[in-house]
Amino acid sequence: MNWTDERVEKLKRLWAEGLSASQIAAQLGGVSRNAVIGKVHRLNLPGRAKSGGGTAPARTPKRPAPAPRPSGFAARIPTRANARPAGGAMLKEEGQTDVVEAVRAVTSSNVVIPISRRLGLTELTERTCKWPIGDPMSDEFHFCGCESLDSSPYCSYHAKLAYQPVSERRKAER
Template identity: 70%
Template structure:
């Protein structure tokens, strides 16, 4: 399919009217939705017209989406402004965008957890009924395994089993917060 000047002008007109790439492809005929999207990108056309009559560029609207994303309640919101340069057509445009710096959450260990005293076993000392939870760096001399008694069906003691096996719902909650 060749993009004639006439078809390109029709593409530009339909795009500025706010039609989707699928609708434009149907009106042009003989062209796919992806071909329309590719041509729009190569022509550096601005974002489609919205119902309110405003036109937003793809990158600017993406930046707005990321800055207005919901935040975790534990983060302090400090917004800084940064000037960036981006290409629009054949010119470079400077614009100010708001960014939020990354902040780590403060770790507060639970105070009611009882950590069992490990028996500090070497690999050769482990049996079917001992906890095989590794402790420390394997390349260091003080590396060892927990060695506490473990139930028949588990390689870990009760404490380390709770660390190793988390309920599915808890993992989903943690993943949703991140």
């Protein structure tokens, strides 16, 4: 079903008159109640009065995503207002939380970082490390390509990164 300009105008007029989505769907014909509701939301038409009084506001546009921050950057993020019952009234308490992104590198004195052979996807074999390096959308993207272990897709260095014992993961989560 296509939403022609005439059908959209009729939808807007019927919605403004206060008809329900089911009634509008019946008058338009060939369209479901849910299709009418979806189109109303996409057009940001004003909401209806609720039984509790007042009208529902039109759908608000989504906020833009925040710009990415460098890692290790501390951010001050406001929290939602916390409502707590106190007597007959509700008190609102605004707070702020410090969020710190921390990256903990596990180092070992006997670890040797291999020099990547910089293989492309078509150059990989069963015996080469398939650890991806870089952004897949850039021209510099490649795979490690070092010799892999018998039963692993990764070389010994990348296998240690990929497969951590459960006890170490639990420590890192705390």
